[in-house]
Amino acid sequence: MTDSETWTPPEAFAEQCRELYGLECPPRWGTPRRPELPSLGPKACRVMERLGFPPMPWQRYVLDVALEIDPATGLPAHREVGLSVPRQQGKTQQILAVMVHRIAAWQRQRVVYAAQTRGMARERFEDEFLVTLDASSLAGKYRTRMSNGNEAVIWNRTRSKMGITANTEKAGHGPPLDLGVIDEAFAHEDDRLEQAFSPAMVTRPMAQLWWASAGGTEKSVWLNKKRMAGREVIVDLWRHGIRRRIAYFEWFAPDELPRDDPRTWYLCMPALGHTITEDTIRAELDKLDPGEFDRAYLNRTRKYTPPPDVNVPKDKWPGLVDPDSQAGPDVAFAIDVSPLRTWASIGVASLRPDGRMHLELVDRRAGVDWVVPAITRLADLWDPVAIALDVPSKSPAGSLLDALAEAGFRPPEDPEKPARGDLAIPKLADVVSACGQLADLMRGDGLRHLDQAELTAAVNGARTRPLGDAWAWHRRSAQVDISPLVTITLARWALLARLPLLAVPDYDPLANIY
Numbered sequence: 001m002t003d004s005e006t007w008t009p010p011e012a013f014a015e016q017c018r019e020l021y022g023l024e025c026p027p028r029w030g031t032p033r034r035p036e037l038p039s040l041g042p043k044a045c046r047v048m049e050r051l052g053f054p055p056m057p058w059q060r061y062v063l064d065v066a067l068e069i070d071p072a073t074g075l076p077a078h079r080e081v082g083l084s085v086p087r088q089q090g091k092t093q094q095i096l097a098v099m100v101h102r103i104a105a106w107q108r109q110r111v112v113y114a115a116q117t118r119g120m121a122r123e124r125f126e127d128e129f130l131v132t133l134d135a136s137s138l139a140g141k142y143r144t145r146m147s148n149g150n151e152a153v154i155w156n157r158t159r160s161k162m163g164i165t166a167n168t169e170k171a172g173h174g175p176p177l178d179l180g181v182i183d184e185a186f187a188h189e190d191d192r193l194e195q196a197f198s199p200a201m202v203t204r205p206m207a208q209l210w211w212a213s214a215g216g217t218e219k220s221v222w223l224n225k226k227r228m229a230g231r232e233v234i235v236d237l238w239r240h241g242i243r244r245r246i247a248y249f250e251w252f253a254p255d256e257l258p259r260d261d262p263r264t265w266y267l268c269m270p271a272l273g274h275t276i277t278e279d280t281i282r283a284e285l286d287k288l289d290p291g292e293f294d295r296a297y298l299n300r301t302r303k304y305t306p307p308p309d310v311n312v313p314k315d316k317w318p319g320l321v322d323p324d325s326q327a328g329p330d331v332a333f334a335i336d337v338s339p340l341r342t343w344a345s346i347g348v349a350s351l352r353p354d355g356r357m358h359l360e361l362v363d364r365r366a367g368v369d370w371v372v373p374a375i376t377r378l379a380d381l382w383d384p385v386a387i388a389l390d391v392p393s394k395s396p397a398g399s400l401l402d403a404l405a406e407a408g409f410r411p412p413e414d415p416e417k418p419a420r421g422d423l424a425i426p427k428l429a430d431v432v433s434a435c436g437q438l439a440d441l442m443r444g445d446g447l448r449h450l451d452q453a454e455l456t457a458a459v460n461g462a463r464t465r466p467l468g469d470a471w472a473w474h475r476r477s478a479q480v481d482i483s484p485l486v487t488i489t490l491a492r493w494a495l496l497a498r499l500p501l502l503a504v505p506d507y508d509p510l511a512n513i514y
Contacts, residue, residue, distance in 0.1 A: 007235055020064075023057040025270040027085075029234040029250040033065050037077060040067035040101070047104070048097040051136045058085075058251075058270030059094050066098075066210075066247045075205050077245065082230045083212040084223075084250040087296045089271040091212050095181055096129055098210065100138070102179045103153070103160035106206070111162040111179040112197070116187035118166035124183075125151055125164050177201050180209045185223040186216030194222070215295040217302045224301060253298035255480055256454045260285060268298055303479065311464040311471050313442045317456065322448040325358050330499060332424070333378060334388035334490035336483035337368055337396035339475050344368045344397075345454075346375060347487025349495045357447040359488040361455040372403045379409075379421050385502060386424035388494035390431060390486065395475070418501055424494035432470045434493035449488075458485035 013032055017023040020033060033039075041064030045055045055063065068077040085091055099111050113129075115121040130144060133153065145152045152163040177200035182193055194209070201207035216223045230248035237243055253259075253268040262278050269276070285293055295302040308314075327350035337344045345364040352358050363374055375387060387409055391398040404410075404423065411425050412418035426434065441447045449455065461480035464471040473486055 007231065009234075010238055013238075017057075017061060021057040021061045023061050023270070025058065025251070025266060025268070025272070026061075027058075027249045027270075028252045028268070029231045029248060030061075031065050031078075031234065031237070031247040031249065033061065034068060034077075037068045038071060039064045039069060040105075041065070043067075043105070044097050044101045047101045047138075048093060050138055051093065051097060051100070051132055053090065053093040053097070055094070055097075056090060056271055056274045059090055062094065062249050063098070065249075066208075068247075073205075076208055078247040079201075079208060080246045081208060081210045082226055082246065082248045082250075083210070084227055084230070084252070084299060085212070085214065086251060086269055086299045087214045088276055089251075089269060090275060092124070092128065092183075093132075095183060095210065095212060096132060099162050099179065099181060100133070103155045103158060103162050104138075104141070105158070106160060106178075107158045109158065109160035109178040110175055111160070111181070112165045112177055113162065113181045113183065114165050114193055115183045118164065120184070121164040121166075122151060129153070129162075175200075176204050178204050178207055180207075182209070182211040183213070185211045185213035185226065186220045188222045189219055191222050191225075215299045215301050217295070218304060220301070251299055253294075253300065255300065256457045257298075258453055259290065259294060259298060264298065305479070306463070306477075309463050311439060312459070312462045313439055314459050314462070316442045317449075317459050318451075320442065320445075320447055320449055321451040323450055325352065325360075325448040325450060327358050327360065328352055330385050330495065331382050332385045332388065332491045332495035332498065333362065333375060333382075334487040334494060335371055335375060335397050335400065336390065336486040336490070337371075337400070338481040338483050339396060341368055341396055342366060343481045343483055344371050345481075345483040345487045346371070346378065347455075347484060347491045349488060349491035351495070352448070356445070357441065357492055359447055359449050359492065361452050361484045361487065364454050364484055368400065371400060372407050375404070375409070376407050383420055385420060386418065386422060386494040386498040388424040388426065388490035390490055391425050392428045392431065395486075416501065418498055420502065422498075424490075424498060426490065426493060426497075428467075430493060430497070431490075432467050432472050434489050435464070435472045436470060438489045438492060452484075455484040455488070458482040 009026065009028060013030065014026045016032055017026040041060065044063045044067055045060055048055045062083065066078060066081040070077045083091065099113065102109050102111050113121060115124055133139065142153050142155050145154065152161045154161045177197060180197035180201065197209055201209065211226060213223050227250060230250060233244055233246050233248050251268045251270055253264050257264040265272055265281055281297060284297060291302045291305060294300040327348060331348050331350040334347050343364060343366060346362045348360050348362050350358045362378065389397050391401065409423050412422045457480050461478050462482050462485055463474045463477040465474035473482055475482060
């Protein structure tokens with residue numbers, strides 16, 4: 001979504017989640033609890049219990065934070081609550097508890113629930129909400145009204161009511177609104193519902209807007225905007241101490257993590273091990289399209305998948321794995337940077353004793369500030385044949401030239417007499433040849449790699465661009481950051497281009513005659 005995808009929460013946040021809630025799966029972006037503030041979270045948790053759903057650690061955490069009270073005003077500390085969590089984690093039961101708590105605790109409250117459409121909101125209202133309430137110990141404390149267009153649960157003691165609405169500009173119009181809930185936000189392609197709810201809340205001091213959803217698609221404009229804004233709220237809070245009246249919680253698995261690894265699941269599914277099992281998720285993985293599995297269970301935005309690029313033999317990549325492969329005595333490094341400069345990578349190439357090319361991603365991190373210090377340490381350790389950098393194609397890595405020069409890395413003064421560790425700047429024709437040659441090696445048996453997740457993701461997501469009758473890797477049209485793939489491509493080119501020049505001795509054949 002933004003460079004905030006490189007964000008990792010502070011360890012202090014994870015420690016707080018463990019200490020207060022026993023939560024071993026904290027959100028990637030999450031508002032921390034302020035223990036000095038009172039919270040209505042425990043009361044909402046008791047409502048969940050009475051509804052028949054004992055809250056899981058993640059639900060207790062979210063409710064505690066979302067329902068914090070500002071002691072100076074006695075009002076909710078947050079006017080907006082955003083929840084982005086994979087499917088089947090217990091989101092619906094939590095939302096129901098929030099709504100029931102509101103209408104049971106305060107007089108004359110108006111609560112409105114919206115889903116993908118009005119029809120789906122009514123279906124959930126009738127088939128889930130009412131069924132749960134009627135089967136709970138709260139039965140008899142409310143009456144229902146189910147006439148079409150006038151559906152509501154009305155709490156007997158408070159006269160507060162919970163109803164449903166359509167996804168239209170007129171939704172929420174009418175009497176003031178105390179709690180608006182926008183569920184399944186992935187289905188909303190614009191902000192009409194929020195724009196309808198917000199004016200109805202202006203005069204209500206305890207008003208809150210809740211929205212919740214698993215990941216959507218590129219058409220989920222409103223959800224994607226809200227997720228981006230929520231991430232920025234959390235990053236600003238931790239980095240700059242800026243606190244807004246927005247609570248945000250998002251569980252998410254970055255694209256480079258393998259979808260079939262349970263370790264990935266435990267990073268983004270807070271209900272795993274509580275109400276769902278690894279076997280259940282494995283069954284979903286087997287039956288769902290990979291993109292849909294990612295959206296539903298890893299909370300990734302499903303993006304348009306272009307047709308396979310015939311230039312990239314990614315189907316051959318798994319057969320070239322050698323977990324024991326090691327670099328030989330001569331190595332070449334290469335540096336590359338993603339188009340938005342959010343990621344940078346360093347790769348290495350080396351010839352093995354059996355003649356195959358060892359290719360490896362040495363390092364990949366967020367940003368670019370770390371690159372020059374890292375390559376300096378690598379050069380000291382390995383005395384590389386060369387360090388490659390793609391400058392002619394106007395790659396983002398070209399901006400590192402000055403910093404590399406200050407650190408002592410420069411192109412050779414005489415291209416025919418390079419020294420070990422000099423920069424290797426390919427010509428555009430060299431880049432084109434290097435890309436094609438790597439693809440040929442992938443189709444044959446001439447390379448080995450360690451099956452590193454980030455490098456494999458780059459290969460699988462790579463796209464190419466035509467250059468005359470040839471082609472080269474295309475950073476901007478790729479589905480993922482392909483800088484890991486670019487680095488091994490350039491490192492291999494630099495190794496083969498420089499080794500013959502370094503092997504030629506500085507020898508004058510006439511020296512023995514005179």
